[in-house]
Amino acid sequence: MPTVGVSDLSDGDFLLDVREDDEWEAGHAAGALHIPxxxxxxxxxxxxxxxxxxxRVHVICRSGGRSAxxxxxxxxxxxxxxxxxxxxxAWQAEGRPVTDPKGNPGFVV
Known part of the structure; x- marks a missing residue:
């Protein structure tokens, strides 16, 4: 299965977040498409x-299992x-921005 590291992603890459609603609300990558x-x-x-x-569609979840x-x-x-x-x-650990739906700083749960 194709896999990329967070450091391999560019700002314009398409990101699909497959985490559940509560995870998304706590914090996500700006511009990502959210479909649990x-x-x-x-x-x-x-x-x-x-x-x-x-x-390419880059698929992300909390740690990599669901996105796989x-x-x-x-x-x-x-x-x-x-x-x-x-x-x-990994996104958060690399210092990439995490935001809530209102544009405020978010966090990963």
Whole structure:
């Protein structure tokens, strides 16, 4: 399965956050698309509308387990996807900004 580290991501890369609503509300990467894993199959159309046609979908969760499952599913659908190793915990540890829905500093739960 394709995997990328947080340090390999650029500001313009498409990021799909598959954590649950409470995790997202506590803090997320600005600009990420949020579709919880528990709702992913039902909301798959939102991804196909939002994702770049010629770019990779970088999938992130808290630590990398759920995002790995979604990455495998996307690959089976023919989508160029990569799991973000270490998830939002690694994102925060690398000093990347974490924000809440109001634009205030957030945190990873």
């Amino acid at each position: 894993m528990s709702e992913f199959v039902a909301r798959y159309g939102e991804l196909t509308e939002a994702a770049p046609q010629d770019g 499952q979604v990455t495998m599913y996307l690959a089976q659908q023919g989508i160029d996807a990569a799991n973000v190793a270490g998830g939002m915990e």
